Amino acid sequence: MKMSNVKVQMSNPPSAPDGRWGLGFVIWTLIVGIFLVGWILFCSCAKRGFPPGGPEDKTPPEIVATQPAGGALNVALDEKIEISFSERMDPRSVEKAVFVSPNPEGTLDFNWNGKQVGIEFPSGLKADRTYVVTVGTGARDERRNRLKESYSFAFSTGGRLSSGKIRGRVRGEKKVGAGVYVLAYDLKPEREPDPGARTGDYITQTAEQGTFALTYLSPGMYRLFAFQDRDRNEKYTRSKDPLGICSGDVALSDSAYAVELSDLYLAVRDTAAPELLSVRASDRTHVTLRLSKEIELSSLRIEIEGLGVEARFTLPEGSEAETPTTASKIHLHTEPQHSRVEYKVSVYGRDLWGHPVSEENRMASFRGSARSDTLRPHVVSYAPSKEARAVSLDRPLALVFDDAMREAIPDSALIWEMPPETPVGAWRWIEPNRLCFSPEGSWTEGGAYRLRVDPSLFFDRAGNASDDSVFVVSFRTLSADTLGFISGDISDGKDGAAGPFHIEAVKIGRKKERTELMVPEEGPYTWGLFPGSYTLSAFRDEDENGRLSLGQVQPFVPAERIVSFPDTVTVRSRWTTEEISLKFLR
Secondary structure (H helix, E strand, C coil), X not given: CCCCCCCCCCCCCCCCCCCCCCHHHHHHHHHHHHHHHHHHHHHHHCCCCCCCCCCCCCCCCCEEEEECCCCECCCCCXXXXXXXXXXXXXXXXXXXXXXXECXXXXXXXXXXXXXXXXXXXXXXXXXXXXXXXXXXXXXXXXXXXXXXXXXXXXXXXXXXXXXEEXXXXXXXXXXXXXXCEEEEEECCCCCCCCCCCCCCCXXXXXXXXXXXXXXXXXXXXXXXXXXXXXXXXXCCCCCCCEEEECCCCEEECCCCCEEXXXXXXXXXXXXXXXXXXXXXXXXXXXXXXXXXXXEEHHHXXXXXXXXXXXXXXXXXXXXXXXXXXXXXXXXXXXXXXXXXXXXEEEEECEECCCCECCHHXXXXXXXXXXXXXXXXXXXXXXXXXXXEEEECCCCCEEEEECCCECCCCCHHHEEEEECCCCCCEEEEEEECCEEEEEECCCCCCCCEEEEEECHHHCXXXXXXXXXXXXXXXXXXXXXXXXXXXXXXXXXXXXXXXXXXXXXXXXXXXXXXXXXXXXXXXCEEEEEEECCEEEEEEEEECCXXXXXXXXXXXXXXXXXXXXXXXXXXXXXXXXCEECCCCEEECC
């Protein structure tokens, strides 16, 4: 606020007749004082500038000195550790973010003096040992600014430092930043370490991009885990904290002292075993089983004492008629049941985490039904969906019924109206209720297809015909002019590795569209994608179950290896972006 042309005129102070200062002078003095104070406040309000204390502090703190110094040798066993910061820190956050490796017995004692903290070991230092002190990215200054990345320094109570190093990155469904714990366990004393039971022998935290480095490790065999401490109790909590498992144990030696790992992928682990919840016979040839969680269908086995199972099928969860790989609700077509007979069912299989169906809850019983199957079957789903555009050239066409069907396929039930020439390919039942057509080779680029379907010509296994009306499935395939392409090589440095590679492209945008390509073996690949910007990652499906297997803690099963392309990939129509290569680590 700007002030101008302001004049202040004051009269002489009043005085008493006898020349002494009287009451009028006092009143005059108060009026002048109040006016001056108001004027000063008014002018100060008109000034623009930083608030009291200066600009907001957003500078990350740094570690400026340590005692012992990094790399120090022959450190005395009664030496105290001191760490000096560039500014005053939040003590509690620092104390939670300090890790000493190998883990000392007992609790560390912290003593603060301004910007410096002293650390005492409860049982002192051990002779001839390399110690690594790490201050993780959870350490904050008084303005809540974190360390930019974990800081580690090492010293030895002997004559040499260990030189082992493990580097890697932690990933997840969402972006992984700083503060994720990474634990390394020395497998000499414990062959099956459990992060839920004790913390690691070596500990660090990730930096902003999810990267980490464990340094100054002694020669030996190590197993790594990573976890995100959602409940903030500074330890891994099963079923709450996302956990990442390494893709294999890491061997360090004097000759092979530096290893780069495949990414550790975070996911909340479901530790509960699947259970058989219910079994119900809807008629004399149909039984429905419901489980507590999804089971891998490739592992599923169902036995019914005294009753044969003729067919097993599932129904789609959504509108797309993709072939399911897991399900929690299973439909059975059985031999004719006897009414009033109690049948016992046993279910065997495993869930997505490898947990087998609970032994205590894998069996149930149901009473046979006398009701005949008179329900007519219906088409509950088909794909590609109605009037679909840009259908991939290798996508099969599928029809899904709500019951197990007879295998006969009448010619007049499925008539191609477009194109003029009937596509070359074969119809086949891939499940008792799923009928698919796969073109020989691929669909024609930019082709228009129209299929007339008469469901009334199909019969279920009880001889009931569908009463659905005739409908049309129409779709158009991709045009080469629509797509852009990426190309590169896939290679794997692990000896004896097998299994196809699955590449996933995630389109950057409000709606993250995901596309997947399966490459059967190492070597060059070319992939057509819609124009846009993508992030690219891949995993090697060594167990060949069609999905990324994330491993388990006990008994230890390593996670499948994953790799990410480091940069965003831009795809342009009618253009090939080359050298998008993916290299898998050992």
